[in-house]
Amino acid sequence: MVRVGVLALQGAFREHLLMLGSLGVDSRKVTRSEHLSDLDAIILPGGESTAMVRVAAGTDLFCRLRESIAAGLPVFGTCAGLILLADRLSDDSLGGYERLGGLDITVARNAYGRQRESFTAALHIEGFARTFDGTFIRAPQILDISPTTEELARCEGRPVLVRQGNVWAGSFHPELGGDLRLHAAFLQHVGARSHSM
Numbered sequence: 001m002v003r004v005g006v007l008a009l010q011g012a013f014r015e016h017l018l019m020l021g022s023l024g025v026d027s028r029k030v031t032r033s034e035h036l037s038d039l040d041a042i043i044l045p046g047g048e049s050t051a052m053v054r055v056a057a058g059t060d061l062f063c064r065l066r067e068s069i070a071a072g073l074p075v076f077g078t079c080a081g082l083i084l085l086a087d088r089l090s091d092d093s094l095g096g097y098e099r100l101g102g103l104d105i106t107v108a109r110n111a112y113g114r115q116r117e118s119f120t121a122a123l124h125i126e127g128f129a130r131t132f133d134g135t136f137i138r139a140p141q142i143l144d145i146s147p148t149t150e151e152l153a154r155c156e157g158r159p160v161l162v163r164q165g166n167v168w169a170g171s172f173h174p175e176l177g178g179d180l181r182l183h184a185a186f187l188q189h190v191g192a193r194s195h196s197m
């Protein structure tokens with residue numbers, strides 16, 4: 001059985017844990033680097049990236065996590081989680097705080113508007129027979145992606161779900177709305193990888 005960690009510094013980690021539970025997966029909250037041992041994958045939830053980087057500052061959590069991801073640990077960053085993974089931000093609103101990086105994309109924080117401009121879009125996701133309702137809440141916009149980054153879904157002419165090897169990231173909240181398919185697709189990737197090792 002695979003064990004999936006969910007970064008639980010702030011944000012929508014409980015909803016991801018519930019989804020993993022519904023899929024029958026063993027899951028664990030990750031708040032310290034010790035919690036990274038024996039994980040088969042990790043999810044970085046949405047929330048507020050400024051809060052997450054502040055909580056992690058001064059600890060070795062991001063450093064260890066970056067090493068694990070570079071070594072192949074599958075990771076799925078959603079919304080604020082995508083911001084943590086992006087190699088480039090369009091502004092320096094996270095100041096000098098350490099992020100993770102590892103995903104060769106440029107991201108603009110909050111570019112889909114304010115909280116009250118939140119919306120749900122029916123997304124055509126690569127490999128899905130039916131559309132997936134993606135909820136966008138003060139979501140980051142992906143401005144560009146490298147040639148090695150695959151686009152799995154787009155909205156309003158821009159990528160909103162991407163994958164680069166073991167790194168998956170979406171601008172929206174797949175843990176809201178009760179549709180388990182995207183988590184299941186990520187877990188399928190995790191299972192395929194752990195069986196091939």
Ligand code: GLN
Pocket residue numbers: 045046047048049050078079080081083109110137138139140
């Ligand atoms: N706007 C948030 C940030 O920049 C992300 C929003 C979200 O995760 N729903 O961190």
